[in-house]
Amino acid sequence: MAELHVRPATAQDWPAIWPIWHRIVTAGETYVWDPATPEETARGLWMPPAPAVTLVAQVDGVIVGTALLKPAQPGLGDHVANAGFMVDPDRARGGIGRGLAEATLAEGRRRGYRAMQFNAVVAANTRAIALWRSLGFAIVGTVPGAFRHPTEGEVALHVMHRTL
Numbered sequence: 001m002a003e004l005h006v007r008p009a010t011a012q013d014w015p016a017i018w019p020i021w022h023r024i025v026t027a028g029e030t031y032v033w034d035p036a037t038p039e040e041t042a043r044g045l046w047m048p049p050a051p052a053v054t055l056v057a058q059v060d061g062v063i064v065g066t067a068l069l070k071p072a073q074p075g076l077g078d079h080v081a082n083a084g085f086m087v088d089p090d091r092a093r094g095g096i097g098r099g100l101a102e103a104t105l106a107e108g109r110r111r112g113y114r115a116m117q118f119n120a121v122v123a124a125n126t127r128a129i130a131l132w133r134s135l136g137f138a139i140v141g142t143v144p145g146a147f148r149h150p151t152e153g154e155v156a157l158h159v160m161h162r163t164l
Contacts, residue, residue, distance in 0.1 A: 002059045004096060006103035009054040009066065014043055016063040017056065021046055024086045028150045030125050031084070032157075051078070055107065057087075057100045064091045067104045072117050081113035081164070085128075097128075101135055109164045116162055122147050123156040136162040 009017065021042050026035045033045065047054045052070035056063045065087040071078035083104050087096045108116055118137070121129060124147075129139075137160040145154035 004064075004099040004103075005058045006055055006067075006100060006107075007058070009047065009056045011047075013054075013056050013063060014047065017046065017054075017066050018042065020063070020066060020086050020088050023089055027089075028148075030122050030128070032120055032147060046084075051111075053107070053111075055100070055104060057096055057103070059091075059096070064088045065096045065100045067100050069104055069107055069111075071113075072119070079112070079114045081108040081111075081116040082119060083108070083116060084118075097131060098135075101131065105135065105164065113164055115164055118158075118160040120147070121158040121160050122149065123158055124149050124152045129158065129160075132160050138162065 018039055022039070025031050025033050025037060025042070028035045037045070046066070046068055048070065052068065055067045055069065057065035065085070068084045070082055072080040072082035085097060085100055085104070087100065105116065118132065121132065123129075123142070139158045140161045141159040143157045146157040147155050149155045
């Protein structure tokens with residue numbers, strides 16, 4: 001694989017982010033958002049204002065993945081980050097997710113976050129869970145039946161955490 005380059009997204013990147021976001025959310029397998037979310041709403045969800053930052057992963061100048069890094073909570077909880085990750089489904093299993101995750105963890109440390117938590121990791125998403133565990137995350141809580149998976153039915157959502 002060519003070198004992966006991760007950088008903060010700009011407004012001009014949205015047209016390349018949207019197809020990735022749309023395919024993943026429409027599949028209804030990994031994110032709780034409504035699969036029918038309109039583009040402008042999706043843009044607001046994935047590219048919120050600071051202190052959040054949206055990142056893009058590029059290979060040979062082409063955006064192949066994206067991440068959203070933001071405080072998990074406002075105010076007294078803003079020292080813990082939350083993040084979401086999406087990789088172009090046509091590029092899955094090529095190391096992009098791991099590279100994007102490692103870059104996002106580094107960016108979180110750079111921004112002064114002391115930990116990172118994921119609030120809604122779909123239990124059926126075993127590849128993501130394996131990736132997060134390999135990067136030092138642990139499941140610290142599970143909400144049974146909290147996600148309506150399109151083929152698995154009601155499955156659990158995990159809360160995962162690690163210090164930075």
